[in-house]
Amino acid sequence: xxxxxxxxxxxxxxDAAAVEVTSSTHRVxxxxxxxxxxxxxxxxxxxxxxxxxxRAELGDVPVDGVGIGVPGIVxxxxxxxxxxxxxxxxxxxxxxxxxxxxxxxxxxxxxVKAAAWGASRWLGSASGAGQDLALLNVGTGLAAGxxxxxxxxxxxxxxxxxxxxxxxxxxxxxxxxxxxxxLELYASGGGLAxxxxxxxxxxxxxxxxxxxxxxxxxxxxxxxxxxAVRILVQATDVAEVVLAGGVVTSTPAxxxxxxxxxxxxxxxxxxxxxAVHERVRWLPEDYPAGSVGAALLSQVGSAPGxxxxxxxx
Amino acid sequence: xxxxxxxxxxxxxxDAAAVEVTSSTHRVxxxxxxxxxxxxxxxxxxxxxxxxxxRAELGDVPVDGVGIGVPGIVxxxxxxxxxxxxxxxxxxxxxxxxxxxxxxxxxxxxxVKAAAWGASRWLGSASGAGQDLALLNVGTGLAAGxxxxxxxxxxxxxxxxxxxxxxxxxxxxxxxxxxxxxLELYASGGGLAxxxxxxxxxxxxxxxxxxxxxxxxxxxxxxxxxxAVRILVQATDVAEVVLAGGVVTSTPAxxxxxxxxxxxxxxxxxxxxxAVHERVRWLPEDYPAGSVGAALLSQVGSAPGxxxxxxxx
Numbered sequence: 001x002x003x004x005x006x007x008x009x010x011x012x013x014x015d016a017a018a019v020e021v022t023s024s025t026h027r028v029x030x031x032x033x034x035x036x037x038x039x040x041x042x043x044x045x046x047x048x049x050x051x052x053x054x055r056a057e058l059g060d061v062p063v064d065g066v067g068i069g070v071p072g073i074v075x076x077x078x079x080x081x082x083x084x085x086x087x088x089x090x091x092x093x094x095x096x097x098x099x100x101x102x103x104x105x106x107x108x109x110x111x112v113k114a115a116a117w118g119a120s121r122w123l124g125s126a127s128g129a130g131q132d133l134a135l136l137n138v139g140t141g142l143a144a145g146x147x148x149x150x151x152x153x154x155x156x157x158x159x160x161x162x163x164x165x166x167x168x169x170x171x172x173x174x175x176x177x178x179x180x181x182x183l184e185l186y187a188s189g190g191g192l193a194x195x196x197x198x199x200x201x202x203x204x205x206x207x208x209x210x211x212x213x214x215x216x217x218x219x220x221x222x223x224x225x226x227x228a229v230r231i232l233v234q235a236t237d238v239a240e241v242v243l244a245g246g247v248v249t250s251t252p253a254x255x256x257x258x259x260x261x262x263x264x265x266x267x268x269x270x271x272x273x274x275a276v277h278e279r280v281r282w283l284p285e286d287y288p289a290g291s292v293g294a295a296l297l298s299q300v301g302s303a304p305g306x307x308x309x310x311x312x313x
Numbered sequence: 314x315x316x317x318x319x320x321x322x323x324x325x326x327x328d329a330a331a332v333e334v335t336s337s338t339h340r341v342x343x344x345x346x347x348x349x350x351x352x353x354x355x356x357x358x359x360x361x362x363x364x365x366x367x368r369a370e371l372g373d374v375p376v377d378g379v380g381i382g383v384p385g386i387v388x389x390x391x392x393x394x395x396x397x398x399x400x401x402x403x404x405x406x407x408x409x410x411x412x413x414x415x416x417x418x419x420x421x422x423x424x425v426k427a428a429a430w431g432a433s434r435w436l437g438s439a440s441g442a443g444q445d446l447a448l449l450n451v452g453t454g455l456a457a458g459x460x461x462x463x464x465x466x467x468x469x470x471x472x473x474x475x476x477x478x479x480x481x482x483x484x485x486x487x488x489x490x491x492x493x494x495x496l497e498l499y500a501s502g503g504g505l506a507x508x509x510x511x512x513x514x515x516x517x518x519x520x521x522x523x524x525x526x527x528x529x530x531x532x533x534x535x536x537x538x539x540x541a542v543r544i545l546v547q548a549t550d551v552a553e554v555v556l557a558g559g560v561v562t563s564t565p566a567x568x569x570x571x572x573x574x575x576x577x578x579x580x581x582x583x584x585x586x587x588a589v590h591e592r593v594r595w596l597p598e599d600y601p602a603g604s605v606g607a608a609l610l611s612q613v614g615s616a617p618g619x620x621x622x623x624x625x626x
Contacts, residue, residue: 132469151462178581
């Protein structure tokens with residue numbers, strides 16, 4: 001048994017969790033969150049606060065590792081290009097900051113990859129599954145994390161699963177990235193907020209009542225999400241695709257529409273074998289995959305070659 | 314050192330190669346090809362002929378394994394849904410047929426996955442690279458094979474890399490699969506043949522001279538190929554994408570257009586890190602990746618868990 005801390009740095013909240021890990025299970029002992037302040041200094045201060053709050057809850061229990069999940073590109077223990085945190089091209093060394101707080105080993109990973117690992121452990125404890133999945137995170141942006149045959153896939157440059165800026169309509173609107181018609185313009189919380197003032201549930205209801213703007217935005221959202229799921233399945237043949245992010249996990253009407261769109265692809269032998277809609281799962285809204293995944297990754301590492309899970313589900 | 318036979322069953326030719334494998338290299342000892350006859354009986358007869366021709370060239374050298382690559386869905390030693398071979402939903406047991414020819418171990422794998430393994434060995438012997446790649450096969454159809462961190466990725470249902478029937482234009486022409494606007498309608502040899510009578514080289518030349526049909530077909534081909542490469546890179550972050558198939562490997566003007574399309578995606582930090590165009594390689598036209606890959610796979614196996622390469626490059 002060991003106790004590990006995971007800290008998930010998001011654009012709005014920094015979530016911290018203390019996780020007790022045995023040889024076959026994990027259990028959240030404590031959870032705390034603090035508001036994110038943008039910019040390097042704000043992020044570092046938030047990291048310290050979240051760590052200290054959840055550490056204090058543990059009392060004198062020793063901590064065996066600390067994992068940090070952060071949006072952006074992670075190299076070594078540093079992050080760059082975390083636009084939602086106000087961190088640009090200059091690396092912010094989160095590992096060094098965490099080492100000032102603890103003598104336990106520290107691991108820093110991209111937040112969606114950490115959440116994929118958390119989702120893998122969640123499915124694994126629930127059903128013996130979870131060894132082969134994509135976590136599709138529908139947040140401010142759109143990105144996926146992959147666990148393939150039980151191993152977290154970082155990719156050759158740490159960019160595996162970064163499908164949000166695939167162009168799906170070259171005549172579409174401009175994207176902040178400089179291209180046009182990127183997938184995440186249609187299929188993300190941020191993309192939705194630019195086109196519709198209200199929740200995804202209100203969008204679905206308005207579309208159902210005949211609002212033509214709502215219908216257009218809804219159709220683009222459903223088609224975009226379906227395309228994201230299909231790209232992940234057809235490129236990698238992952239056994240499961242776990243959707244995360246309040247836009248989908250708190251909107252049953254959107255879930256139903258997405259499943260219908262995935263099913264509605266003809267009846268060829270190939271489509272029957274592919275059975276994309278059968279692979280879809282919804283991450284429970286209250287499961288903190290990001291912080292739990294970061295905590296559990298601190299146990300197994302995430303560099304190629306050292307990801308040996310010592311706590312099989 | 315061992316000698317292995319690989320047989321690549323294609324829609325037009327069945328290629329057989331005898332490969333000598335040492336602990337660090339491989340060398341093609343003999344190669345033969347016979348014309349494919351469609352249908353189960355024709356395919357089995359061709360398999361036997363190709364095997365016997367290349368076996369005869371070897372004289373009394375013992376063979377340590379036989380690998381067979383075949384388009385379609387491979388389960389156990391059987392293939393289904395090999396449309397180009399006239400094989401439908403009823404399994405054709407190629408392993409059993411091969412066991413009548415040899416007492417050596419037999420392995421059957423999807424042809425593009427076998428070719429990906431061959432491409433991995435080709436790059437590995439050339440440069441120490443090749444451990445992490447997608448082979449994008451631009452043939453009658455469009456499909457990819459993945460080697461991730463040195464391991465062939467079959468996927469949960471053996472369908473990894475089957476990106477040809479991703480819909481990229483829902484208002485596009487009907488596809489034989491029953492959907493509309495599938496990627497392979499635009500970006501494959503078969504798709505090209507339906508729209509243009511002539512080679513890809515002639516297409517590029519006619520487009521350059523101002524033929525508007527040729528320009529449309531060329532632009533769709535280039536955009537489709539670029540999208541296929543990007544989907545593979547952004548979903549999996551493979552270090553290299555190896556393009557195979559005469560349509561691209563024998564058409565320098567098309568290669569130049571594809572690289573330009575991959576480069577022409579703005580100058581964001583993300584695009585610079587992604588550097589998709591830097592990952593592109595062209596399989597040499599005379600390298601028999603399919604039969605060599607099948608031969609080499611017979612050494613390492615391709616089921617999850619048993620793919621342990623005993624001949625590191």
